[in-house]
Each structure stands twice: as C-alpha cells, then as structure tokens.
Amino acid sequence: MSRPVPMTHGWAVILPVVAVVVTAAPLVANNYVLSVLIPMLVFTALAYAWNIISGYTGYLSFGQVTFFGIGAYTAALLIIRLHLAWPLASLAGGLLAALVAVPLGWIMLRLRGPYFAIGMLGLSRIAEKVAFAWDSVTDGGRGLYLPPVLDLRTVYWAVTLVTALLVGLTWLLDNSRFGLTLLAIREDEGGADNLGINTTRAKLQAFVVSAFFPGVLGGIYAWHVSYIDPVTAFATQVDLTAIVAVLLGGAGTLWGPLVGGVTLSLLAEFLWARFPFVHTGLFGGLVIVTVLFLPKGLVDAFRRCGWMAPGRTFLRRLAAREAALQPAPGTP
Amino acid sequence: MLETRDLEKRFAGLRAVNGASLRVEAGTITALIGPNGSGKTTTFDLITGNVRPDAGTVHFEGRDITGLPPWQVARLGIARTFQLPRLFAEMTVLENLTAAVRGGSLRAAIRRALDLLGFVGLDGLPHAPAASLSYGQRKLVELARVLMLRPRLCLLDEPFAGVNPTLARAIADRLTALQREGTTLLVVDHDMPLIMGLAETVLVMDMGRVIAAGRPQDIRDDPRVREAYFGTAKH
Numbered sequence: 001m002s003r004p005v006p007m008t009h010g011w012a013v014i015l016p017v018v019a020v021v022v023t024a025a026p027l028v029a030n031n032y033v034l035s036v037l038i039p040m041l042v043f044t045a046l047a048y049a050w051n052i053i054s055g056y057t058g059y060l061s062f063g064q065v066t067f068f069g070i071g072a073y074t075a076a077l078l079i080i081r082l083h084l085a086w087p088l089a090s091l092a093g094g095l096l097a098a099l100v101a102v103p104l105g106w107i108m109l110r111l112r113g114p115y116f117a118i119g120m121l122g123l124s125r126i127a128e129k130v131a132f133a134w135d136s137v138t139d140g141g142r143g144l145y146l147p148p149v150l151d152l153r154t155v156y157w158a159v160t161l162v163t164a165l166l167v168g169l170t171w172l173l174d175n176s177r178f179g180l181t182l183l184a185i186r187e188d189e190g191g192a193d194n195l196g197i198n199t200t201r202a203k204l205q206a207f208v209v210s211a212f213f214p215g216v217l218g219g220i221y222a223w224h225v226s227y228i229d230p231v232t233a234f235a236t237q238v239d240l241t242a243i244v245a246v247l248l249g250g251a252g253t254l255w256g257p258l259v260g261g262v263t264l265s266l267l268a269e270f271l272w273a274r275f276p277f278v279h280t281g282l283f284g285g286l287v288i289v290t291v292l293f294l295p296k297g298l299v300d301a302f303r304r305c306g307w308m309a310p311g312r313t314f315l316r317r318l319a320a321r322e323a324a325l326q327p328a329p330g331t332p
Numbered sequence: 333m334l335e336t337r338d339l340e341k342r343f344a345g346l347r348a349v350n351g352a353s354l355r356v357e358a359g360t361i362t363a364l365i366g367p368n369g370s371g372k373t374t375t376f377d378l379i380t381g382n383v384r385p386d387a388g389t390v391h392f393e394g395r396d397i398t399g400l401p402p403w404q405v406a407r408l409g410i411a412r413t414f415q416l417p418r419l420f421a422e423m424t425v426l427e428n429l430t431a432a433v434r435g436g437s438l439r440a441a442i443r444r445a446l447d448l449l450g451f452v453g454l455d456g457l458p459h460a461p462a463a464s465l466s467y468g469q470r471k472l473v474e475l476a477r478v479l480m481l482r483p484r485l486c487l488l489d490e491p492f493a494g495v496n497p498t499l500a501r502a503i504a505d506r507l508t509a510l511q512r513e514g515t516t517l518l519v520v521d522h523d524m525p526l527i528m529g530l531a532e533t534v535l536v537m538d539m540g541r542v543i544a545a546g547r548p549q550d551i552r553d554d555p556r557v558r559e560a561y562f563g564t565a566k567h
Contacts, residue, residue: 177438180423180431187420194380194418195432196406196481252422312427315442319426319458322443 022160026153034152036269038224041159044261045217046242047249048166053210054243055251056179057203058186059109062239063120066104066127067097067211068218069233073131075219076144076228087158090219097215098208105207109200112189124234131230143229146222155224162216167258169209174254175314182206183252248290250297253311259298333358333516334410334485339378339388340540341371348374350540351388356485356533361507361517363527363548366537367561372520373415375537376487380412381405392485407434411483415490417470419462425449425473426458432480441480448476452506468495475506485516492523504530528552536560 026034046068054060071093078089104123111119131138138144149155173179181202184192193199222228241264249260267286271279294301302308310316334356341349349371356362364372377383379390381402389398397405420428429445430438449455452472457465465473471491478486491507492500504526507517521527528534528548536544536551538560544551551557 177430177434177441180427183423183427184420184431187422188418190382190402191414191418191420192431193402194382194406194412195477196403196434197431198403315427315430315438316459318439319442319446322439323446323458 022164023157026156031152034156036265038152038155038159040261040265041156041163042217042221043241043245043265044258045159045163045166046214046238047245047257047261048163048170049210049213049217050239050242051170051246051251051253051257052173052182053203053206055246055253055256056173056182056186057206058252059112059203059207060117061120061210062117062236062243063122063124064210064214064242065234065236065239066120066124067101068214068221068238069124069127069131069230070097070100071215071218072222072228072233073138073144073218074215076146076222077137079146079223080144086220086223090158090216090223093219093222094212094216097218098212101208101211102204105204105211109203109207121236124236124239128230128234131234138230141229143227143232144222146226146228148226149224155220158220159217162213162220166213167254170254170257174312178202178205179312186252244287246297248287248294248297250299253297253299255308256297256299259302263298333393334379334518335391336375336379337389337391339375339390340386341374341378341383342386347540349378349385352378352537352541353388354535354542354545356516356518358484358516359511359514360533361511361519361531362533362535363531364518364520364535364537365522365524365527370537370560371540372537373489374540376412376489376520379405379487380410406481406483409481409484410487411478411481411485412487413471413474413478413489413491415493417467417474419465419470419473419477421463422461424459424461425454425465428462428473429477429480432477444480445476448479449473451479451509452476453502468499471495471503472499475503479510483515485518486510488517488519488521490521491519492521492526500526 025037029037046064050061050064071090074096075086075089075093078084078092079086084092108116108119108123132140173182181192181197184195184197185199185202189199218233222233245260245264246257247260248264249258250256268279268283271282275282299308303310335354337353339349339352340347352371352375364375366372374383378385381400381404384399389396391397392408392410395408397408420431423431426442426445429448430441433441433444446458449458452475454469454472454476457469462470462473475491491503495503500523507519507530511517519527519531531548534546534548534551535542536557543556543560544554546554
C-alpha cells in the first residue's frame with residue numbers, strides 16, 4: 001500500500017558518487033590534507049549535533065562541549081586503563097554523555113531562552129572544574145596521555161562515518177513528525193503543549209541525541225590527539241566553532257551544518273595560510289558580515305537564489321502525491 | 333460532558349475567576365459570553381490546564397482533569413484555539429497541521445491535513461509559510477489544526493473577532509457542520525447576533541462567575557445579563 005516515495009534522479013546519482021569520493025579520499029590525500037579535513041569533519045559533526053537541540057528545538061546551548069569532554073575523558077580512561085579499542089571506547093563515551101544528559105536536561109530544559117544558554121555555559125565551566133579537581137581519576141591539570149595514533153586515515157574514516165550518520169539522522173528528523181514536533185516547540189512551546197505534544201519529553205529526547213554525538217566525537221578526538229586536559233576537553237571554543245558553523249550555514253536546516261562547517265574550515269585555513277598574523281581578525285570580520293547580511297544563513301540565501309530546494313522536500317512530495325489521489329469524502 | 337465547579341483563580345489579588353461553575357452538554361454548541369475581563373479566557377485556561385486553579389474542579393466525561401498539563405488535556409479530547417491565533421510562524425500550513433497529530437502513519441496525517449484544509453476552504457495553501465497568511469486565514473488554519481486532534485470538545489476563543497462578516501458567516505457554518513459530526517463546542521465571542529443564532533445554550537459570565545445560563549432568547553431578556561453589560565437597568 002505505502003510505496004516508497006522515489007528519490008529524485010539527481011540524488012540517486014550524487015549520493016553514491018559522494019560516498020565513493022569521500023571514502024576513497026585518504027588513499028590519495030596526503031597527511032596535510034587529512035589534517036585539514038579531520039577537524040573540518042569533527043566541527044561539521046558537532047554542528048549537526050548542536051543543530052538538533054538548538055537549530056530545530058530552539059534551545060540555544062552554549063554548553064554541549066560538556067558532553068564532548070565527558071566523552072573524551074571516558075574514552076581516554078577506557079583506552080588507558082582497560083586497553084579498550086578506540087571505537088568501543090568512543091561509543092562508551094557517547095553513551096555516558098547521553099546518560100548524564102538525561103538528568104541534566106531534565107533540570108536545564110526548564111530554563112528558556114537566554115537563561116538556558118547561560119545555564120549551559122555555566123554547566124560546561126563546572127564540568128571543566130570537576131575535571132581539574134577529580135585528580136584521582138582525571139590526573140587534574142596534568143591531563144591524560146594516550147598511545148599515539150600515527151595513521152590519520154583511520155581517524156578520517158571514523159569522523160566521516162559519524163558525520164554521515166548525523167546527516168542521515170538529520171534527514172530523517174527533517175522529514176518526520178518528531179522533527180515537526182521539535183520545530184513546533186521552537187516556534188511556540190505553549191502552543192505545542194496545547195496541541196497534545198509532550199514538550200518536556202520531546203525536548204529531552206532532542207537534548208540526549210545532541211549530547212550523545214559530541215560524546216562519541218570527544219572520544220575519537222582524545223584517541224586522535226592522544227592527550228587531553230580539562231582546558232582542551234571542555235574548551236568553549238569547541239562550542240563556539242560549531243555554533244558559528246550552524247549559524248553561517250542555516251539553523252534548523254538539513255544542509256546548514258555541512259555548508260557552514262565546510263565553508264568555515266576552508267576559510268579559516270585559507271586566511272591562516274595567506275594572512276598568518278591577522279587571520280583571526282579577518283575571520284571574525286567575515287563572520288560579522290555574514291551574520292549581518294545573511295541572518296538566516298547560506299542555505300536560506302541559496303534557496304532564495306533557487307540553487308537549493310526548500311526544506312522538508314519529502315513532506316512536500318508526500319503531500320503532492322496525496323493531493324493527486326481522490327479526496328476522502330466527509331471531512332472532519 | 334464538561335463540568336466545572338467553583339473554579340477560582342486569583343492573579344496578584346485580582347479575582348479573575350471567582351467561583352465559576354458551568355456545564356456543557358455533549359453534542360451542543362454552548363456560548364460563553366460576558367463583558368471584557370469577566371473571566372472567560374481564564375476559565376478556558378483553567379479547563380485546558382494552562383493555568384492551575386486555586387480552588388474548584390474540572391470534570392470531563394466524568395473524569396477529574398483538574399490541574400492536568402495542557403498536553404494531557406488535549407490528548408483526552410479537549411482542543412482549544414486562542415484569541416490571537418498561535419500558528420508556528422516559520423512552518424508551512426501543512427507542517428502546522430501535521431505537527432499536531434500523533435499515532436497513525438505520516439501519510440495518513442498528511443491526508444487528514446489536506447482534507448481539513450479543504451474543510452476550512454484553504455485547499456490551495458498547504459505549502460504557504462504560516463507567517464504569510466492574513467489574520468482571517470490564520471484563524472481558519474488554527475481551527476483546522478485543532479481538528480487534527482479529532483477532539484470531542486472544542487473550546488474556541490473569539491473565533492469571529494477581527495474577521496470580515498463573510499468569513500465570520502463561513503466560520504459559523506463550519507462550526508455547525510462540526511456539531512453535526514458530533515463535536516461539542518464551547519464558544520467565547522462578542523458577536524451577539526452570530527453567537528445567539530448558533531448556540532443552543534448561552535452562559536453569561538460577570539466578575540469571574542457564571543451569572544446566568546439558558547436558551548438564547550431567555551438570556552437576551554434576562555435583567556442580570558443587561559446589568560452585567562450595561563450597568564443597572566433603568567425602567
């Protein structure tokens with residue numbers, strides 16, 4: 001009865017090509033290229049995770065790095081103490097981050113707007129202080145040393161896989177009723193509540209997903225750089241980079257984090273290479289210009305130029321197909 | 333179907349609702365009228381769980397629903413619209429409707445949304461952003477959106493306010509159609525000719541309590557009602 005809605009021909013061609021190119025890239029790319037691509041993918045993936053709670057649900061968080069740090073420490077300790085393989089250690093990092101996110105979200109999501117944003121920032125600072133103080137486990141400010149990773153290709157494939165999973169998950173979200181529920185909460189939480197939406201539960205689910213992936217990425221990061229300390233694991237910079245990527249690309253959109261993450265990384269790399277002394281200043285200036293002239297992000301601008309299709313195309317196609325069928329008799 | 337007993341709500345010393353008791357019989361259109369500030373919207377808020385009462389109870393189909401959160405009240409079968417339509421501005425009309433329903437397939441939800449848009453006469457607009465609609469269209473979309481929940485009781489807060497007479501007439505016709513389908517309606521409005529023609533029962537609120545209840549023609553001539561609206565009547 002429910003035939004799958006056919007993929008448009010463009011995507012049927014583009015997706016496999018992109019998959020092959022992205023997977024095969026490290027076989028030809030040198031270590032310099034990989035050392036640019038890996039942080040780009042990490043921040044793109046972090047941007048996707050942030051996009052779920054903040055872009056779709058509208059709860060701007062300045063503290064998702066809390067979960068990145070929890071994942072980094074969990075994975076590092078599991079690798080050092082139990083000699084666990086990095087994929088399992090990273091997964092465990094994500095799971096613990098998600099577990100911690102349940103009670104934290106339950107409390108923090110009672111706050112709204114700027115109070116939630118600042119509350120989450122405060123939470124990440126507390127997490128950093130805990131990592132400093134819990135010396136017996138974290139080695140405090142001295143940090144944790146892991147066995148070095150020499151082959152960057154495995155790191156690249158790992159972060160590529162996480163990014164791909166997040167793109168897929170966001171596509172599902174973008175075209176599901178759960179995604180619409182989150183958007184409804186962003187637009188008018190009280191209104192959503194009156195439509196029978198259990199907003200507390202939906203927000204918490206979004207928050208936990210937005211904590212799980214930074215946890216996994218924190219684990220991969222710890223394994224990749226083979227040293228973590230409280231300052232780097234809970235760096236506000238990590239959150240800010242992901243947030244800027246989403247805002248640049250377009251919050252609450254499927255492609256925003258990818259467009260923003262890639263643009264941002266290439267731009268930063270170009271400016272750093274070309275203007276080594278003033279690159280951060282130029283970068284900040286470009287961010288300001290973009291936010292001023294494209295407040296809804298690049299994806300929105302592309303859509304208005306007709307270069308990109310409007311969002312949630314699957315719903316539109318489903319609706320078009322339903323509308324073409326015979327309307328049901330007897331209305332309400 | 334719905335019964336409130338001695339509902340009370342004070343806001344910083346102001347008695348917004350002060351012992352409101354009312355009954356809505358299943359299958360009827362009941363009007364709730366009264367001067368501005370008499371507590372009609374607060375009564376809606378108390379029934380739907382948007383505001384917790386200081387005292388009193390709300391029963392729906394024999395069940396005590398006093399103080400339940402709005403989403404639970406909505407799932408039990410009571411839907412409400414707002415004085416100012418509260419659409420999800422950055423979403424399309426279709427997405428506004430589809431977000432409101434749970435259970436069943438996405439396809440069935442879209443099917444129902446398209447049917448309901450037809451029911452309120454907005455067939456052509458499923459992909460219009462809600463923010464681009466006129467005030468009257470927003471009222472219609474909000475009505476269609478609460479119907480997505482298949483409510484047994486609809487609380488409508490001023491469905492005719494601010495819309496042109498033709499559209500008001502059209503909305504009234506839709507409400508009659510809903511009643512024929514078995515939906516019970518409790519309607520707050522100030523458009524007396526329209527509401528008196530529509531409702532079988534009229535409840536009158538003043539100073540936070542229900543001061544009169546009866547058939548429209550009886551209510552019209554009730555001296556207490558005239559007093560509430562115009563002050564002490566002189567003969």
